[in-house]
Amino acid sequence: MIPIPSQRAEPAMTPDMTLRGPEFDASAIRNGAVSIITMVISTIRRRRWVILGAIGGSILLGILLTILMTPRFTASATLEIQRETGSFVNVQGVQQKDSAVDQEFYNTQYGLLQSQTLAERVAADLGLSESPDFFRTVSIKSNQWFDSAGRPLPAMRRARVKAAGSALLKSFAVSPLRLSRLVTISFTYPDPAMAKRVIDTWSSDFVKLTLERRFEMTSYARQFLEGRIKQLRQRIDQGQRDLVDYASREGIINVPVTSNSGGNNGSVSVTERSLVAGNLTMLNDELNKAIAQRVEAESRLNAPGGSVQEALQNGAISTLRQRRTELSAEYARLMVQFEPNYPPAMAVRRQIEQLDAAITREENRVGSSLEQEYKAAARREQDLKAQVAQLKTDFLDQRRRGVEYNVIQRDLDTNQQLYDGLLQRYKEIGIAGGVGANNIVVVDPASVPQSPSSPNLLLNLLAATLLGVILGGGLAFVLEQIDQGLSDPGEVNAYFGIPLLGAIPKVETNALEALSDRKSSLSEAYLSLQTNLAFSTSHGVPRSLAVTSSRPAEGKSTTANALARSLARSVGRVLLIDADMRSPSVHHQLGIENRRGLSNYLSGDDDVTSMIYNTVYPGMDVITAGPHPPSAPDLLTGSRLDNLINQLLEIYQCVVFDIPPVMGLADAPLISSRVEGIIFVIEAHSTQKAMARVALQRLAAAHATIKGAVLTKFNSKRAHYGYGYDYGYGYGYGQEDKAPDA
Template identity: 40%
Template structure:
């Protein structure tokens, strides 16, 4: 029955196999921690837009439902909302008001660096509770329940006293006014828009104007209060300073009277002499006597000089004598008499009576001149004596006054202290009086730096609700909610649905994707129809197996899955069938010694099989059966043994595989599920490769990872995964369509369809 085709291990070598063996492959391409395929998985990009698009398409119903539901809810809520009208008044806020007087104001000035703080302060004042209270009070917004109803506020219950009810109405109105107020600065200007929202446009305009007017009045009131406070402060300080001034004057006068300090007139500039004392009477006398002494000393020096000159010079050469009018007149008379005498001397003799008379007159005049000169010299002497006496007298008086002035200075120290305190107090008093007058004048001038540019008018159309904005927000919210829900569902989804899930969640390469059969279609019929997508999927799987190792498809292969009913038996049969169709001698083994089913698929009896072979009661030739397909041979399970794991762990399996290698190109084992049994790990450690079958949307990630870990323990070589029962109609995966469908025309077998599954 068996042919003569034999091949050695060297025809299909692979890493991890012991020479001369048929398996013992290592699970070296699986992550040591997670059991996931790791050596061929490339790093995914940080942001894969295509994967998010596939996620959106996968959950498109959920996202669209959230989107439409949000739009509907947003439209319904918008239609149910009460229309709100917004009225705005525009104010201009300047840093400083117009200057009417040049006097400084009592309020602080803002510098350019403090401008932003100034405007933020003004905006805060516009939003303040105190301004809202002024508006409520001035407009009577809390005067009645009807006034509250106009604000859109439900009147409070009528309980308690009238004062308590009024307080509750006031608090309700205040809360409504502050909640609906808006302060919007106009960027790059000193303008600010004060808006108010209300269902009634007239009320909205009235309240907005009330805020503008009361803000201006509050600003003026603050300025007036600042001036009033300054006046009160100055009045108090003036009264205190006046009292101190009067007390200082009394102390100064009392001390001056006690110390006999008499000042004549107001002090000169500086108020004191060089020693700091005031201009007292003794000081004035000393100054006057000292001036007289200086004049007397000068007169004495001049008189002394004249007397010294008169005493040492000829009397007739003295300037005083020569300049005396009497002497000059007598000199003229003598000169006339001398001339007459000389004239007559030529006629008369010296003893002539006329000549004697003339000589006598000349002699008499000479005596008079001599007497006058002597008197002048005596006068110069007398002037010198008088000047010296006067100097000595004045010097004595000055020396006497010096002692009095020095004593006065000692007694004037405290007097000067009191005088300076009096002067300081008087200066402060006068400054306070001047400032008080300035504040009194500027306080009566209304200097305002806030003005109304535009008053609020009742708006014609409501500002809220805005249907377009609300629908846009609802659409954004619904879209975001749908995306979040899709991401949450995707994060919680543990199923393996697409080949992408296999590679990302398990890290295992996908060798084939088998589509889900239509209702009423059987596996045998689909495999028999070579044009069906089902057959084409397994053709692709066979091709992938040819490239799974450097030497083609493994000589021995285990087909297993994590749990039952995932399509592993169908996959094992289809792979064996396709390998046989290309001329390979294939031995298919039903390795599920617990729940065999392959004999029903192949259509043979199950009287003897692997259980007999492994137990030693039969040999290979007696258990191998031919199938309807050429080159395809089958070994059924045989009688169910009580201990399948012990049979698979015996050395007979290795001997059997070595013997089968001589006659068959490929040995394919349909193994039991991995989870819950030790059979598959034992088989995986012996065969040359493991093909892992996963059911789309049937196998969970935890189950698959657990199965991969168990295969790793058995040192299996994982070839890849096969995703079965994949519904290409409901799953869009990366632009691929796994509906393998070939349509052949009636004429000449021309192929009209194309194979889907190529990259879009």
Template identity: 45%
Template sequence: MDKDDMLQLTSPGWVDRPVENGRQHGEPMVLAPPPLLQYWQIVLRWKWIILGIIAAAFTVGLIVTLLTSPQYSATSRIEISREQKKFTNVEGVDSPISDRDLEFYQTQYSLLQARSLAERVARTLRLSTNEEFFAAHGVDLSGSLFTSGAAQKSGAAETARREKMAVDLLLDHIAVSPVRGSSLVDIRYVSGSPTISAQIANSWTQQFVAQSIDRRFASTTDARQFLEGRLADLRVKLETSERDLVNYAAQKGIVALGRTKDADGRTQVDRTLVSSDLEALNAALATATAERIAAESRAHQQSGGANADALSNPTINDLRQKRTEIAAEYAKLMVRFEPDYPSAKELAQQLRTVDAGIAREESRVLNSRSSDYQSAVLRENALRRRVEQLKSGLSRQQQDSIQYNIYQREADTNRQLYDGLLQRYKEIGVAGVGANNIAIVDPARVPDSPSSPNFLINLALALVAGLGLAAIATFALNQIDEGLRDPTQVGRILQVPLLGSVPTSEGSDTLTELQDTKSALSEAYLSIRSNLAFSTDHGIPRALMVTSTRASEGKSTTSFALAMVLGRTGKRVLLLDADMRSPSMHSFAGLPNVTGLSNYLAGADNWHETLLETPSRGVTLMPSGPTPPSAAELLSSDRITTLIRQASEQFDHIVIDSPPILGLADAPLLTRAVEGIVFVVEADGVPIRGIKTSLARLQAVHAHVFGVVLTKLQSRLSSYGYGYGYSYGYGSNDRDA
């Protein structure tokens, strides 16, 4: 392996990995460029079209801005509350839940843009007869029927037409913009007059508030009429039911002292005069019975025993206290004296006197028990008889109360209905009295400067529109132009290895650049030769064919350049011009084309006589020879295979310049005589579908394609890294070795 092969092995573009996306073992891996770089390449490719579209859009935007009449925008702001504020705590006809619905604000926004509101504003401001209003919107009414002789005949029709036109103009120029996250709404009106804009914006909000109030009051009219009829009927029923109730109570002697209401709100009679008397007498009877039992208990106690009356009698308690004191003094004297002692006798006499007094008092208490007991028995019996009498009267009254309660419930029901309807009737009358839920926050002011056209914004929009149109046009053109534009597309689209890329020749003479080892063109083909060294297991193929999809893609130049590069390495190279329909190799070498391949294929025995030495080192040329009547018939014979086999014994490499593939049978016939094919593709040339068709023809004859050489590539439009020449650090000795 030569030095160039060693240099390629150490370059960073080579990897040793298994086959991936059509790339074989040992082939260079070409990564796709970043998306931004791809977009930049597309922009550079179509830059003049992009700049033209942007300039045209910018110019149109400038002209439209300068020709547009100034428009003035006036904005008023209102607040729409969910809950209606009221001075009175009175419910209206509408349900209060309706203000809390999710659709509430959307309904209000729609009402702000309703045609009925626009008609109301038009009538209030008399816009149908306001010439300034129509002039502010660019409407010329100078030729209307109002200024002609037929005005009297068609005045009504013209008025209706103007009113409709005014309403349409209002709806077209009004804008409702809710303030996000709040209950505020901006109403903006735009026209050619600042005064008209402010006037209509303010009138719009005022009429919206008035319309809301009118709508709320109008909704109560039907309800009031219905309630009036119902109240008249209920009034008669209430009077009748109350009269029946009073007459029945007087007839049965029912005097109600207390009433309560049940769960349904109906009145029930709890206490009457009879039940109240019975309750009081029954309580007195219970008390008398208890007193009689207590008196009887006291009467049955023994006379000498201690009882509650005696214990609670203050006289007896005082006497007993006095006896205790005397007894204590008497006991003290008995300690020192005899009972006959005068003082002792006196104390003993006092004890006897006190004991006699206690006995008299206890006797008096026992005598009073009997009289109390008799009195209690008499009182209890009298109360019991009265209670029995009241029980009989109450029983009869309870039976009468059943019908009484029926009359009472009917009267209560009628009264409840009447009171409810009467209250509702009164409430509806004042339901609209209160603060409206719509309030004007900021009235519109007459604008000082026009809101449109905005010079900078319009130019920015024109620029954005131009960029958008340019992007669409670039995308469309980029899709229509299907040629390969970047080396990275070869592996991704064709699934074929990339051998190398050849830049566009900067000079006028391609041969001169190929002979200059320092040129970018020569460096490109040197890189391709090095890549071919890895296409087979024995290095550079012994016999290879160079072909393309169509003519003028750089096929012949590539054949000649590969032969020159191989010859520089000291190899013996045979350059075989097999394009007998349009030969060109002899002109590259500056040699005649008298005899050549066609002579040998036609039957000549000595092919060595057709060989010509070229000025290039190590390169021998076999021209195509005279143009045969049918090149395909000559190539279909076995003589071409024999020629390649015999030439391989004398030359290290054979490079065949083949005709294009599409439309000809020559190239597929030549594939059976070579190891493989170098396929040349012109950048931005043949559409991808044509390239794939050519590769499919080669695959159909089982030809081996070593890879693709992308020619005529403009480096400024590609992301592929060029830098051919000495910028890579190659020395002249390395290339000439």
């Protein structure tokens, strides 16, 4: 059994559309693209007259509008906008580089060129706001702005100027030239001379407006800086007074200090320093020197052999020692020759003793001198320490009292710096405001246009053609959506997931007459249907078949009849059973009576032989539907239908049932579950896809084996893709026997 999709119409997955990992096979994408292209080409081919009609109508309309349009002339001028250089508000490190703000600057200039203020100024300068003719030309009602004689009303001047400016802006355009400072401005108007005047006035007014805006900016800046300078001057004066009063009250005395702060450039800076801090610095330096002297004296005093070293370095002691050495040498020479009691030797010895005493006295004096020097250095150190400690106390006390002094001093310095900076800027603004440099230059002035810029016939025709293509495509799409029938054989498998057994062409003559001609396209189509059906099972054509459709008059009875004829010629004896007991038609097609038939057997009559009718077609017999039963579903729910099929298959090679449509009736699902295969008939260009899908779902729910679909009444000229949904009930009961549904 072939499954029937239950969702909305979507192409069924083919073997080439299997998934490979997370991506679709490239062939699936290619097939989808080909299907879409085929659908578009098919739609264009079928709806070509609609599309061509829309294009033709649009072109005619474009030509007509071009003829009726008023010629308009465009005047243009080229301006050069230089980047503004220099500013009285430049602050280093704050303002952006020119390269970073160029685009912003030029976009601003383009916006100013299209500003409402500039447009109103141009309108006022040219007197357009006072001209009723201008408002009539631009299609603006101006009766409320002028009196009956056409004179402007003074009270409405502002409204007129605003409306005139807006009208000018609608026809004004700005076109910057890429990668340059040039910009082209243009204005379009029915009068070429007026178009030139507008552009000339626009250019000059833009230059004037730029200068005026710059002057207004400097004027405002001057006023602002004057106020700020006045405030800062008052703050500086008050800060100086507060600083002097506080220093006098707290006894803070600062002295100026000059220092070279400029390195090689020789600049000199003057700062203030408190007197206590200066004294403390000076005494601290002296204390450091006293400590060094005391340490040096102490080291000389306490050093091992310190007195001897000092004595050795003493000149008097050195002289005495030298004299003693000489006398000792002389005494030793005398002792070599004389005795110690020798008078000259004794005299020499007494001199030596005197020199030793003198040396001892001198050494004692040197040691006493070192000790006195050390004590003096220690006393001086202590005195300086006491003074430094006192100055430290005074300095810390002054620091505590000088906090407020420093706050006042910092505020005063800050205000002084701000004052100096603003004063410098104020002088620069005065110079810049007097220069009045202009950065707007008219490179190419406007000239009177000689030929109209609009209407452009070629451009209008291209636009009309494009509009026609769009309208034609839209109409074709709408018609495709309205056309809900199945109009292309390739859609059968894509929409329903069942194979297409054959496409039966539509014939202008009676279908039964066309079937009589073995060489007709209709006969060939049904022969192709039989051939495809033979491949649906392993044993060839299913022995029991049922032909149905979703609704009446789709060609199911004709298909059952034609298939039975074709099978009779190829496989042997075939029996055609008209199982549509609600609205039978087989007996009309074959011209036989309908006194006894299927309803009689299902009601309990076992004489099947009396119900079989021979036909003029060799090997083909028929069982008609028989009389109308009260309830066809009740007859079909029993086991007699199964018994009938088994009994007939012993006689015939194939049994073909013409059963009722599926939608709204229970007959088709009841019969379809008893036969080996179902052939589902779909009328091309008419049967709605949704209805056919629902019908197939009902058959699938009844466990029917659907062998495929047959597309009947197919017109190849209308082959396309479409979708639709609609069906109804009420088929069968109370109706008279109808003619063949071919």
